[in-house]
Amino acid sequence: MTEPAVVVEDVSKKFRLYKERNNSLKSAIMRGRRAVVEDFWALKHVSLEVPKGETFGLVGENGSGKSTMLKCMTKILRPDEGRISVEGKISALLELGAGFHPELSGRENVYLNGAILGLSQKEINRRFDEIVDFAGIGTFIDEPVKNYSSGMYVRLGFSVAINVDPEVLLVDEVLAVGDEAFQRKCAEKFADLKHEGKTIVLVSHAMSSVQSICDRVAWFEHGHLRMIGEPRDVIEEYTGNVHVDREVDGDGLRWGSGQIRLTDVELLDGQGRAGTSVRTGERCTLRIHYDAPEPVTEPGFAFFFNTINGMPVTGPNSVAAGCVPDKLEGQGVVEITVDPLKILPGTYDLTVFVADHTLLHEYDHRQNWLRFDVERGSIREDWGVVSISPHWKVGEMEGGT
Amino acid sequence: MTTVAEYRSSRELFTNLTLRELRSMYKRSFLGWAWSMINPLANTLVYTVVFAYFFRLKPTPGHPSGLTAYALYLLPPMLTWNFFQTGIMSSVGGLIGNGNLIKKSYFPRELLPASAVASTLVSHFIEMGVVMVVMLAYGNFYALLYSPFTVLIILLAAVFSLGLGLGLGVLNVYFRDIQYFLTILFLLWMYGTPIIYPNNTVMYRVVNGVNHVRYLPGTHVSLFAVMKINPMTEMELLLRQTMWNGTHPDWMQLLYFAAWAFAALGIGLMVFRRFEGRLAEEL
Numbered sequence: 001m002t003e004p005a006v007v008v009e010d011v012s013k014k015f016r017l018y019k020e021r022n023n024s025l026k027s028a029i030m031r032g033r034r035a036v037v038e039d040f041w042a043l044k045h046v047s048l049e050v051p052k053g054e055t056f057g058l059v060g061e062n063g064s065g066k067s068t069m070l071k072c073m074t075k076i077l078r079p080d081e082g083r084i085s086v087e088g089k090i091s092a093l094l095e096l097g098a099g100f101h102p103e104l105s106g107r108e109n110v111y112l113n114g115a116i117l118g119l120s121q122k123e124i125n126r127r128f129d130e131i132v133d134f135a136g137i138g139t140f141i142d143e144p145v146k147n148y149s150s151g152m153y154v155r156l157g158f159s160v161a162i163n164v165d166p167e168v169l170l171v172d173e174v175l176a177v178g179d180e181a182f183q184r185k186c187a188e189k190f191a192d193l194k195h196e197g198k199t200i201v202l203v204s205h206a207m208s209s210v211q212s213i214c215d216r217v218a219w220f221e222h223g224h225l226r227m228i229g230e231p232r233d234v235i236e237e238y239t240g241n242v243h244v245d246r247e248v249d250g251d252g253l254r255w256g257s258g259q260i261r262l263t264d265v266e267l268l269d270g271q272g273r274a275g276t277s278v279r280t281g282e283r284c285t286l287r288i289h290y291d292a293p294e295p296v297t298e299p300g301f302a303f304f305f306n307t308i309n310g311m312p313v314t315g316p317n318s319v320a321a322g323c324v325p326d327k328l329e330g331q332g333v334v335e336i337t338v339d340p341l342k343i344l345p346g347t348y349d350l351t352v353f354v355a356d357h358t359l360l361h362e363y364d365h366r367q368n369w370l371r372f373d374v375e376r377g378s379i380r381e382d383w384g385v386v387s388i389s390p391h392w393k394v395g396e397m398e399g400g401t
Numbered sequence: 402m403t404t405v406a407e408y409r410s411s412r413e414l415f416t417n418l419t420l421r422e423l424r425s426m427y428k429r430s431f432l433g434w435a436w437s438m439i440n441p442l443a444n445t446l447v448y449t450v451v452f453a454y455f456f457r458l459k460p461t462p463g464h465p466s467g468l469t470a471y472a473l474y475l476l477p478p479m480l481t482w483n484f485f486q487t488g489i490m491s492s493v494g495g496l497i498g499n500g501n502l503i504k505k506s507y508f509p510r511e512l513l514p515a516s517a518v519a520s521t522l523v524s525h526f527i528e529m530g531v532v533m534v535v536m537l538a539y540g541n542f543y544a545l546l547y548s549p550f551t552v553l554i555i556l557l558a559a560v561f562s563l564g565l566g567l568g569l570g571v572l573n574v575y576f577r578d579i580q581y582f583l584t585i586l587f588l589l590w591m592y593g594t595p596i597i598y599p600n601n602t603v604m605y606r607v608v609n610g611v612n613h614v615r616y617l618p619g620t621h622v623s624l625f626a627v628m629k630i631n632p633m634t635e636m637e638l639l640l641r642q643t644m645w646n647g648t649h650p651d652w653m654q655l656l657y658f659a660a661w662a663f664a665a666l667g668i669g670l671m672v673f674r675r676f677e678g679r680l681a682e683e684l
Contacts, residue, residue, distance in 0.1 A: 015682060071681070075507040078678040090507075098505035101421055103428045108421070115417035116506050118410045 088167030097157030281378030422520035492566025543647020564665030
């Protein structure tokens with residue numbers, strides 16, 4: 001166990017929600033000094049520890065307290081209860097280019113922003129070229145930043161922040177800045193920082209990047225720390241929970257005009273057993289039960305599934321396959337067989353819908369209806385989500401060079 | 402809590418923030434820094450016409466400098482008053498204006514008022530340098546001789562300004578009335594300080610060429626003694642000594658002014674520390 005870089009002990013943070021705010025002396029005096037205030041606890045008794053060199057993710061829905069936590073770590077907000085201690089130099093990427101002055105040149109702003117982040121004049125001198133290079137600003141560096149495109153603005157902000165050489169880097173949702181090339185540079189830079197043993201605390205909604213970057217993840221819910229652990233476990237719980245939450249709400253999971261209703265779904269594995277798991281490389285059958293009280297002409301069925309991080313995997317439909325009945329009435333079953341299943345092991349969410357033949361007017365749509373696992377099987381690959389069943393040849397080829 | 406490294410990086414940031422203020426001060430204006438001198442000169446012109454020409458107010462001639470020009474009497478304390486007032490106002494405005502910086506990054510918050518005052522101080526020194534040249538042109542070499550004291554007085558005014566800027570600035574985040582209230586306060590305060598009218602007009606009433614001391618109505622307390630409670634009157638007297646008369650400052654007055662300045666700084670810092678914790682939420 002390495003020593004901790006960030007220690008959060010029993011921290012609570014309360015915000016005042018002003019119902020009637022004493023923004024003027026008059027109202028303060030008239031109301032006897034007391035503003036009408038309602039307390040809102042953004043964080044409640046949160047304790048956690050981030051060891052040195054760890055990349056730590058904070059996830060949760062909007063308003064769950066994760067950004068408040070990050071701001072408390074940077075000392076921008078002061079917790080009402082509890083203590084936070086951070087070992088080493090902090091750099092925070094909360095909003096890029098927050099301190100930029102529009103009338104000043106990029107150069108002047110780099111020095112200013114660097115100083116805000118705790119760099120000395122000498123250190124900035126030394127890194128200046130690197131910063132400008134990384135941002136890809138070029139000759140614009142001596143232009144006032146108000147003439148920058150929003151992309152240049154953010155890139156320069158990011159470049160300064162990342163070149164501060166912090167021991168602890170706190171990042172709030174800023175990974176998705178700039179074009180693809182810049183994003184790739186950022187990802188590389190993060191990997192470098194991680195490799196150098198820097199501590200990174202990251203707030204993000206992008207589950208796939210959280211899963212790939214973080215060593216551990218904490219899940220916040222309504223200001224409480226709900227769960228902390230391996231990214232895979234926490235994200236699975238979290239995304240599952242988000243879905244369940246919405247199901248309770250009612251409409252979120254299911255919509256449609258109702259001419260045909262999807263009543264049940266079954267997943268059968270290679271042995272014909274119904275369940276929620278199938279094997280990669282084996283036969284797999286999906287059975288969708290429907291009920292059409294009135295006759296419906298030319299309906300189309302479709303399903304798709306995503307990884308639990310929300311990445312689309314595939315989405316076939318009966319219209320594209322040329323399987324459109326003229327008319328459908330009463331109860332029935334749609335059976336889709338896949339043999340062999342070329343999806344690699346993992347957990348997936350299945351969505352099914354039935355619509356008219358254009359697939360635009362939905363009769364019934366069941367979002368994330370079934371969560372199922374693809375287990376290990378005859379396909380021995382483990383990269384990505386699909387196999388393309390490649391044929392391999394190694395060695396000298398006829399007619400080759 | 403304040404480590405050496407934190408102190409050093411704060412100093413760097415302070416310099417940078419001050420430079421930012423200075424650089425952006427007259428950006429995109431054609432005359433640039435000349436404006437910092439044009440405004441007071443316009444004021445001087447107006448006041449000279451109104452007070453020296455229409456009202457025929459004459460300051461007591463400077464001794465030993467021998468100066469008699471009303472404009473030279475007016476300029477040094479008026480410029481320092483302007484500096485004092487601008488320092489406070491830009492501290493107060495600076496906390497609101499830099500709201501985004503406060504909400505999105507951490508640094509010692511005191512640096513914002515401090516850099517606001519510091520940048521105003523720099524431009525004030527430039528203005529006073531120009532005034533000094535004029536003084537020399539009028540043959541007032543005493544002003545140059547005693548200029549270290551002038552610098553000291555200005556620095557004390559800066560301390561005073563910072564103290565008020567810190568306290569009022571942080572309170573203004575909670576009660577935005579303060580900035581409007583300050584405009585009125587400064588108007589009253591300036592006219593309550595003998596800056597644009599000469600001291601002798603408050604001290605004496607001239608009847609048949611004889612000076613009669615002015616008293617507070619119905620008492621035997623001299624009006625000027627009451628005005629001297631106002632620390633800015635002391636500032637004005639001190640500057641008239643070093644810049645107009647060309648003498649060293651009155652030590653007791655200097656001490657009195659310094660006491661006010663540092664008391665203001667102490668209280669201002671206390672208030673600032675007390676309320677800065679929730680700045681990021683209130684902005």
